[in-house]
Amino acid sequence: MADKTKKNLSKTMTGKTLPDKKKHISTLISAAVGLLVMVLIQQYVFKTSSYDKQLMQAANEINKSCPVMVDHETRLDNAIALPDNVFQYNYTLVNLEKKDINIPEIKNYLKPKILNTIKTNPDLKFFRDHKTTMSYSYNDKNGIYLFKLTFTADQYK
Numbered sequence: 001m002a003d004k005t006k007k008n009l010s011k012t013m014t015g016k017t018l019p020d021k022k023k024h025i026s027t028l029i030s031a032a033v034g035l036l037v038m039v040l041i042q043q044y045v046f047k048t049s050s051y052d053k054q055l056m057q058a059a060n061e062i063n064k065s066c067p068v069m070v071d072h073e074t075r076l077d078n079a080i081a082l083p084d085n086v087f088q089y090n091y092t093l094v095n096l097e098k099k100d101i102n103i104p105e106i107k108n109y110l111k112p113k114i115l116n117t118i119k120t121n122p123d124l125k126f127f128r129d130h131k132t133t134m135s136y137s138y139n140d141k142n143g144i145y146l147f148k149l150t151f152t153a154d155q156y157k
Contacts, residue, residue, distance in 0.1 A: 054126075055081035055087055056081045058079070058087070059078075059087070062076075073096070074092070074093060074094070075091065077091060077092055077139075078090050082135070086135055086150075087132050087133070087134055087135065088134075089134075089137070090137045091138050092138070092140070092141065093139070094141050097140050106146075106147075107147055107149060110136075114136055114151070128153075128156065131157075133150060133153070135149070135150045135151075
């Protein structure tokens, strides 16, 4: 009977029995460990690398002067840093509509010119040094997607 009285007295004084307190503490510890694991995963798995940040800064710098006419047919609308070390320039062919364009012909015309620029332009050395995939996306004057040319480090080294 004395044990029963002690248990009831303990329960009356704290509102919980000793096993309930242990469960509560165990739950709090588990929650804290879970939160710590989530923070560590966010910091190490989803962390933006310093090079990714540099790519984003490069895009931001280019975008400060956009849109800008590159020639009488082509406007650079913006640049974006994409996942997996990809940098993309987005262009508009300002005088052309998709229905009037021979896409394979334009791609064949642009591909060697752009590749040569990537290989030789001193302003693109930063991208070459980091083996960045360079992507060039084109829309017509109405904003309709036309095509994309993509160049990997293996193509421009």
